[in-house]
Amino acid sequence: MTTSGTESKYEIVTREDFSDVTYLLEVRHPRMARAAKPGQFVIVMSHAEGERIPLTIADFDREKGTITLVIQAVGKTTKEMQRDCKVGTFLHALVGPMGIPSHIGEAKKVLCVGGGLGVAPVFPQARGFKEAGAYVIGVLGFRNKDLVFWDDKFGSVCDELIVCTDDGSAGIKGMVTDGMKLAIEKHPDIDECIAIGPPIMMKFCAATTRPHGIKTMVSLNPVMVDGTGMCGGCRVKLDSGIKFACVDGPDFDGHEVDFDDLMSRLGRYREVEQKATARFEESCHMREEFVAASAEEAKPA
Amino acid sequence: MAPKKRTIRTIPQERTPMREQDPKVRARNFLEVACGYSLEDALRESERCLMCADEPCVRGCPVSIDIPGFIKQIGDKNFRGAYDVITNTNLLPAVCGRVCPQENQCEGVCTVGDSLEPVAIGRLERFVGDMAIAEGWSNVPYVEPSGFKIGIVGSGPAGMACAADMAKAGCDETVFEAFHEAGGVLKYGIPDFRLPNTVVDAELAKLIDLGIKFETDTLVGRLFTIEEMIEEMGFHAVFIGTGAGYPSFMGIPGESLNGVLSANELLTRCNLMHGRDPERYDTPLPPSKNVAVIGSGNTAMDALRVSMRLGAENVHCIYRRSRAEAPARAEEIHHAEEEGVNFHWLTNPLEILDDGKNNVRGLRCIRMELGEPDDSGRRRPVPVPGSEFDFEADLVVYAIGTNANPIIGQTSGLKLNKWGYIATDENLATSIAGVFAGGDIVTGAATVIEAMGAGRKAARGMKRWLGLRDTTEACEEAGGGNRIFGFDLREHGFALVRVPRDASPSSAAS
Numbered sequence: 069m070t071t072s073g074t075e076s077k078y079e080i081v082t083r084e085d086f087s088d089v090t091y092l093l094e095v096r097h098p099r100m101a102r103a104a105k106p107g108q109f110v111i112v113m114s115h116a117e118g119e120r121i122p123l124t125i126a127d128f129d130r131e132k133g134t135i136t137l138v139i140q141a142v143g144k145t146t147k148e149m150q151r152d153c154k155v156g157t158f159l160h161a162l163v164g165p166m167g168i169p170s171h172i173g174e175a176k177k178v179l180c181v182g183g184g185l186g187v188a189p190v191f192p193q194a195r196g197f198k199e200a201g202a203y204v205i206g207v208l209g210f211r212n213k214d215l216v217f218w219d220d221k222f223g224s225v226c227d228e229l230i231v232c233t234d235d236g237s238a239g240i241k242g243m244v245t246d247g248m249k250l251a252i253e254k255h256p257d258i259d260e261c262i263a264i265g266p267p268i269m270m271k272f273c274a275a276t277t278r279p280h281g282i283k284t285m286v287s288l289n290p291v292m293v294d295g296t297g298m299c300g301g302c303r304v305k306l307d308s309g310i311k312f313a314c315v316d317g318p319d320f321d322g323h324e325v326d327f328d329d330l331m332s333r334l335g336r337y338r339e340v341e342q343k344a345t346a347r348f349e350e351s352c353h354m355r356e357e358f359v360a361a362s363a364e365e366a367k368p369a
Numbered sequence: 370m371a372p373k374k375r376t377i378r379t380i381p382q383e384r385t386p387m388r389e390q391d392p393k394v395r396a397r398n399f400l401e402v403a404c405g406y407s408l409e410d411a412l413r414e415s416e417r418c419l420m421c422a423d424e425p426c427v428r429g430c431p432v433s434i435d436i437p438g439f440i441k442q443i444g445d446k447n448f449r450g451a452y453d454v455i456t457n458t459n460l461l462p463a464v465c466g467r468v469c470p471q472e473n474q475c476e477g478v479c480t481v482g483d484s485l486e487p488v489a490i491g492r493l494e495r496f497v498g499d500m501a502i503a504e505g506w507s508n509v510p511y512v513e514p515s516g517f518k519i520g521i522v523g524s525g526p527a528g529m530a531c532a533a534d535m536a537k538a539g540c541d542e543t544v545f546e547a548f549h550e551a552g553g554v555l556k557y558g559i560p561d562f563r564l565p566n567t568v569v570d571a572e573l574a575k576l577i578d579l580g581i582k583f584e585t586d587t588l589v590g591r592l593f594t595i596e597e598m599i600e601e602m603g604f605h606a607v608f609i610g611t612g613a614g615y616p617s618f619m620g621i622p623g624e625s626l627n628g629v630l631s632a633n634e635l636l637t638r639c640n641l642m643h644g645r646d647p648e649r650y651d652t653p654l655p656p657s658k659n660v661a662v663i664g665s666g667n668t669a670m671d672a673l674r675v676s677m678r679l680g681a682e683n684v685h686c687i688y689r690r691s692r693a694e695a696p697a698r699a700e701e702i703h704h705a706e707e708e709g710v711n712f713h714w715l716t717n718p719l720e721i722l723d724d725g726k727n728n729v730r731g732l733r734c735i736r737m738e739l740g741e742p743d744d745s746g747r748r749r750p751v752p753v754p755g756s757e758f759d760f761e762a763d764l765v766v767y768a769i770g771t772n773a774n775p776i777i778g779q780t781s782g783l784k785l786n787k788w789g790y791i792a793t794d795e796n797l798a799t800s801i802a803g804v805f806a807g808g809d810i811v812t813g814a815a816t817v818i819e820a821m822g823a824g825r826k827a828a829r830g831m832k833r834w835l836g837l838r839d840t841t842e843a844c845e846e847a848g849g850g851n852r853i854f855g856f857d858l859r860e861h862g863f864a865l866v867r868v869p870r871d872a873s874p875s876s877a878a879s
Contacts, residue, residue, distance in 0.1 A: 166591055298614040299631060309620075312615070
C-alpha cells in the first residue's frame, strides 16, 4: 500500500549545467507555479531513501506550470541529484512553496545582491521590484568567469548591473561588497538591499550597509527536516530572539541576524555528511570502473 | 451452559499480563516492546469484564467505543464481531489499543478497578485490531454518496478520525499532508517500538478502502489557502487538524550549540526519515553517547527510549518537578526505567555547556524542591540555592512542549485565540463558515486519542452544518432504538451507512 502518492508526479522538464558544480532543474508542478512568490522555498527528496533538503525557488513560470531550482553539488544528496536528475526523470517529493514571501515594498531604489548560487533566488525579487516600478541595481558575485550565470537574465530586470569576480576574469575584480560600495557611493538614496548568498557573504553585506542605515534583507537556508515549523532544526538567532527560518522566514533583517551562530549550526552534521559524501563518491568511482570494465569485456575480440 | 452472572468474586482476580521483550534486549532494538495478547490471554482477560449496566468505561472513552459490547464478542470467540463493534466508533483499534492512555480513560473508571486491577481494555482492543490486520478484515460499508466534497488538512489522528466519519456519511474526501507520507505524528513522532509504522499503514489502507484520497507533499496555507479550498476548489467543508508543531526551547545559554535539538527533530529523523539505518537512508542523526532529555511527557519518554536504541551509553531525563507530576503515562516511565534511563527528578537545567568548538559538552543543572501550588494546582518547583551541578552530555533534547504552528494563521483569516491556536466553538466550528478544526492546533499538545475524539466531534458538527442526518446521532437523539419519527433508519436518506449499529454481529462474522 502506498499513501505517499508521489510516483511520477514531479517531472524534470529542463536541466542546464552552469558549471561542474552548479546546475538548474525546471520541474513541473502547475499548482506550485501558480502559488509561488519571490523569496519562497521548497523541500525536495530526490528518492525514497533520500533526505529532505530545502532549496530556494529561483524562478517560476505560471503559464508553463513549472518551478526552477538552482543547485550546487556540495554534499551527497546534491551530488547524487547532479548525477541522477535528468530530463524526464521524477523527484520523489517536492513540497512548497514554503516560507513567508519576500515583501516587495514601496522601495524606490533597490540593491539586489547575489553571490554564487544566491544569484538565483535573488532574481525573482529583482524582477518583483522592477515590476513594482523600483530602480533596481544588481550586484552579482562569482569566483571566476566560468561560474557566471544568469547575468543576461538579470540584465533584463536591472537598471544597472555590476558583476564581480574574485579574480577579475569577468566584470570588476573584487567581492560583492566592493560592488555594493560602488553602488552605494553612486546612489546615496538606496532604500533597501536584498542580499542572498553564502552566510559569510550575507554577514559582510549586512556589515557594508549598516553604516549607511540601509534596510538589508537576507534569506537564510539552515538545516531543515519538515519545513513546516514542526522540528525547529532551522532555528536562527536574531537580536529579537529565536526564530524558525521555515515559518518565520526565510527572509530576515540582516542587521539582526547572528551569522556566526548560523554558520556554526549549518555545520552540525558536517562530519556525518562528509562521510556520506565520501562513500557516495567511492561508489560512483567503483561504478565507473565497473562500467568501463564491462564495456571492455563487451568489446568483440 | 447457561451464562452465570459474573461478580467481582467470580472473575479472574489477576489482570492477564502481556508478554514484553526483555528490557536489556529491547533497549537496543526498535521492535515492539509489548508483544500483544495471545488468543488465550484475550479470552481469559475478557472474562474479567463485569458487563456493567451503566458502562462507565464507554463514558470514559473519548470516542465512546462500546467496550462491554466488544469484550462480550471476544468472550464469545466472535472476533470479527468484536472488530465490527469497535469499528462502529473507532476505525483504528490497532493504533488506539497501543497509544491511548487507558489508565486515565476507560480503564481509569472501570468498575473492576475499584477493588482489583481494571480490565485490560487497551490490550483487548489491540488484540482485535492486530487480528483484523492479520486477517485482512476491513469494514467497508456501502455508502450512499452524499454529494459533498470535504477537505481534511493534516493526516494525523485528528484528520484520520474526521475523514473516517465523513466517509461513512458518504462524502467525497481528500486528505492533505505536508510530509511525503501520510500518518502525521503516528509516523514521524511515535517510534516503531510503541507503534510500528506498518500498523499505521495498515490502518491508513482501511481509510483508502473507504474511498478517502490522500495527497501528500501538500502544504495547505502556502500551496493553496483554506479560503481557496472553500471558494475556488469546491470543498463544501474543511477540517483543520494540523497538530501543534513549533517546539519550545527554554532560552537558556548554549541552546544554539551543535547537539541541541527538539524531540520532534530527533524523532522525525529517526522514525519517518529512518536515520537509524544510515546504510540505506541519507538523513543523518546527531552522534550521541551521553544524552540528556529535558521534560517528562510522553514525547520525552519516546526521545529517551529512541536514544537508548540508537546506542547511547547514558541517557538522562531532566525534569523540574517530581515523578508524581510527570505528564507521561506511568507505563512509559516504567518502561524507560526498565531500559536503563536515569531519571533526575526535581532538577532544572541552567545552561548548556560548550566544548569550545560549538558542540555540547554537558549540562549545568540545579536541584529543585516543591513549594506552594501554582496555577495548575501542582506544587511549584523552586530552586535550592547553591545546589548547582554539571554532568556530561553530548546531545541535549528538548521535550518541553510546543507552541501553536503559525502557518494557517499566517495564511487565512481564521480567528485565533490569544495563544495562536485556532479559536472554535463547542462544535469545533471556526470563525469561517464550513471550516472546522480540532486536535493540537485547537487545544495545544494532547494525546492521540484526544485528537481522534476532536476529529470525530468536528465530523458531527460538520454533518450538522451540511444538513447530513447521521444514523448514530439520530439514534442517540431518539434515545436509542433503530426507528426515529416512525421511519426505519435504514431507509434512504436517513441511514447513509447501510450496516446499522445494532446489526447482528453473528451474521457479519465470517
